[in-house]
Amino acid sequence: MNVAEFRSNLRAWLDENDLTPPPGDHSLDAHHAQHSRVLRALYDAGWMRWGWPESAGGLGGPMILRAIVGEEVVGRGLDEPGPYSMLEVLTPTMIDYASPELAAEMVPRLLSGSETWCQGFSEPGSGSDLASLTTRAEQRGDSWVVNGQKVWTSFAQYATRCVLLTRTGGPDTPNHAAITAFFVDIDTPGVTVRPLRTMHGVDEFCEVYFDDVVVPADRMLGNPGDGWQLAMDLLPYERSTCFWQRIAYLYSRFDALVGEVRQLGQAADSHLGDAYLALHTLRCRSRATQHRLADGQKLGPDTSIDKVLLASAEQQLYDTARDLMPGVIELDDTAWRTEFLYSRAATIYGGTAEVQRNIIARRLLDLGKE
Ligand SMILES: Cc1cc2nc3c(=O)[nH]c(=O)nc-3n(C[C@H](O)[C@H](O)[C@H](O)COP(=O)(O)OP(=O)(O)OC[C@H]3O[C@@H](n4cnc5c(N)ncnc54)[C@H](O)[C@@H]3O)c2cc1C
CATH class of the missing domain: 2.40.110.10 (Butyryl-CoA Dehydrogenase, subunit A, domain 2)
Known part of the structure; x- marks a missing residue:
C-alpha cells in the first residue's frame, strides 16, 4: 500500500466509523476518555500499529504512516494534540532503550490507549x-x-x-x-x-x-x-515529530478563525495572511523533518528550529484571534480564551524559546558561547 492509498483508506474508515467526541463535556477527564476510545478503535482496526516495528506490536511500514494517522485524527478533532503527542515522545524511547521483552509487552498498551504514560x-x-x-x-x-x-x-x-x-x-x-x-x-x-x-x-x-x-x-x-543520552534522543522527538498532528489542529483552528471573523463582518486583513504564512512555514519545515526521519536519519539539534517555528506560529495564530475578535478572549468563556492562554506555554514546554535559540546559535550556526 502506498502512502496516498493509506491516507485515502484511513479517511474512508474514519468516515464510516464515527469517533466524534460526545458533545458538551470539555473537561480533562472527557479528553482522556476520548483519547482511550479513539486509540482503542484505531488499534483494533490496525491503523495505530502502522509505522511501528513488529517487535513492539506494530505492523511495520514507513514511519510516515504514523504522521498521517496523527494528522487525520487530531486534524478532525477526534483527539487532543497534547495527549496524542505523548505517543511520539515516549514510544520511540521505549523501543530504543527498554529491553525487547519490556517494549513488546508495554508499547501495545500505549498505542491501544489501554494505558497512558508520563x-x-x-x-x-x-x-x-x-x-x-x-x-x-x-x-x-x-x-x-x-x-x-x-x-x-x-x-x-x-x-x-x-x-x-x-x-x-x-x-x-x-x-x-x-x-x-x-x-x-x-x-x-x-x-x-x-x-x-x-x-x-x-x-x-x-x-x-x-x-x-x-x-x-x-x-x-x-x-x-x-x-x-536517552533524554538527548527523546527531546528531538518532543521538538518535532509530535508537532505534525498539532499543526493539523492549528490549521483547523485557523479555518475556524476565518469563519468567525467573516461572521463578525470583519474584512479579512493582512494579519490572517501573516498567521497563515507562519503556519505554512512551520508545516513545510515539519514535513521535511517527518521525511528525514522516515528516511532513517537521526534527529538532533536541528529540531530546535521546528520548536521555534511551532511556538511562534501557535502564538501568532492566537494573537491574531485576539486582535480580530475584540473582547472574545478577554470577556467570553470560549475555547479561544483557553487556547490563547495555553498558547503562551508553547515557548516553554519541550525546551524554552531562549534555550532553543541558544542551541541553534551554538550547535547549528557555530556562533560560540556568548
Ligand atoms: C504545558 C507544559 C507541559 C510540560 N510537560 C512536561 C512533562 O510532561 N514532563 C516534564 O518533565 N516537563 C514538562 N514540562 C516542563 C518543561 O520541560 C520546562 O518548563 C522547561 O524545560 C523549562 O524549564 P523551567 O520551567 O524549569 O524554566 P527554567 O529553566 O527555570 O527557565 C526560566 C527562564 O530562564 C530562561 N533560561 C534558562 N536557562 C537559560 C539559558 N541558558 N540561556 C537563556 N535563557 C535561559 C528560560 O528560557 C526561561 O525563560 C512542561 C512544561 C509546560 C509549560
Missing part, C-alpha cells in the same frame, strides 16, 4: 538545566530505591507508568554520566501525584513525589548512566 524529567530546580536533576536512585540488591520530586509532569494523574530520570552517580561522576532512566509503575507504594492548575484553568500537569519507591532492576531503560 514523562518525569523536570524538577523544581531543573528544567532547562536538566542535567542538575536531584531525584536519586540507589541500588539495593536487585532493585533501585527512588527518592525525589518531579514537576510539570503532563497528565500524570491519568498515567499508569512514568519514564523517569534519576541521578545514580556519585559526587565525582560527571553530570551527564550520572543520570539513569527507569520505567516506573505509578501505583508503586511511595509515588504521590498532585495535579497543578494552569492559568487556562485545567489540571494539565502535576507534581510527582517519590518516597522510597522500589523499582525492579529490569525496569531500567538502558544501562546505569544512559539517562542523559
Whole structure:
C-alpha cells in the first residue's frame, strides 16, 4: 500500500466509523476518555500499529504512516494534540532503550490507549538545566530505591507508568554520566501525584513525589548512566515529530478563525495572511523533518528550529484571534480564551524559546558561547 492509498483508506474508515467526541463535556477527564476510545478503535482496526516495528506490536511500514494517522485524527478533532503527542515522545524511547521483552509487552498498551504514560524529567530546580536533576536512585540488591520530586509532569494523574530520570552517580561522576532512566509503575507504594492548575484553568500537569519507591532492576531503560543520552534522543522527538498532528489542529483552528471573523463582518486583513504564512512555514519545515526521519536519519539539534517555528506560529495564530475578535478572549468563556492562554506555554514546554535559540546559535550556526 502506498502512502496516498493509506491516507485515502484511513479517511474512508474514519468516515464510516464515527469517533466524534460526545458533545458538551470539555473537561480533562472527557479528553482522556476520548483519547482511550479513539486509540482503542484505531488499534483494533490496525491503523495505530502502522509505522511501528513488529517487535513492539506494530505492523511495520514507513514511519510516515504514523504522521498521517496523527494528522487525520487530531486534524478532525477526534483527539487532543497534547495527549496524542505523548505517543511520539515516549514510544520511540521505549523501543530504543527498554529491553525487547519490556517494549513488546508495554508499547501495545500505549498505542491501544489501554494505558497512558508520563514523562518525569523536570524538577523544581531543573528544567532547562536538566542535567542538575536531584531525584536519586540507589541500588539495593536487585532493585533501585527512588527518592525525589518531579514537576510539570503532563497528565500524570491519568498515567499508569512514568519514564523517569534519576541521578545514580556519585559526587565525582560527571553530570551527564550520572543520570539513569527507569520505567516506573505509578501505583508503586511511595509515588504521590498532585495535579497543578494552569492559568487556562485545567489540571494539565502535576507534581510527582517519590518516597522510597522500589523499582525492579529490569525496569531500567538502558544501562546505569544512559539517562542523559536517552533524554538527548527523546527531546528531538518532543521538538518535532509530535508537532505534525498539532499543526493539523492549528490549521483547523485557523479555518475556524476565518469563519468567525467573516461572521463578525470583519474584512479579512493582512494579519490572517501573516498567521497563515507562519503556519505554512512551520508545516513545510515539519514535513521535511517527518521525511528525514522516515528516511532513517537521526534527529538532533536541528529540531530546535521546528520548536521555534511551532511556538511562534501557535502564538501568532492566537494573537491574531485576539486582535480580530475584540473582547472574545478577554470577556467570553470560549475555547479561544483557553487556547490563547495555553498558547503562551508553547515557548516553554519541550525546551524554552531562549534555550532553543541558544542551541541553534551554538550547535547549528557555530556562533560560540556568548
Ligand atoms: C504545558 C507544559 C507541559 C510540560 N510537560 C512536561 C512533562 O510532561 N514532563 C516534564 O518533565 N516537563 C514538562 N514540562 C516542563 C518543561 O520541560 C520546562 O518548563 C522547561 O524545560 C523549562 O524549564 P523551567 O520551567 O524549569 O524554566 P527554567 O529553566 O527555570 O527557565 C526560566 C527562564 O530562564 C530562561 N533560561 C534558562 N536557562 C537559560 C539559558 N541558558 N540561556 C537563556 N535563557 C535561559 C528560560 O528560557 C526561561 O525563560 C512542561 C512544561 C509546560 C509549560
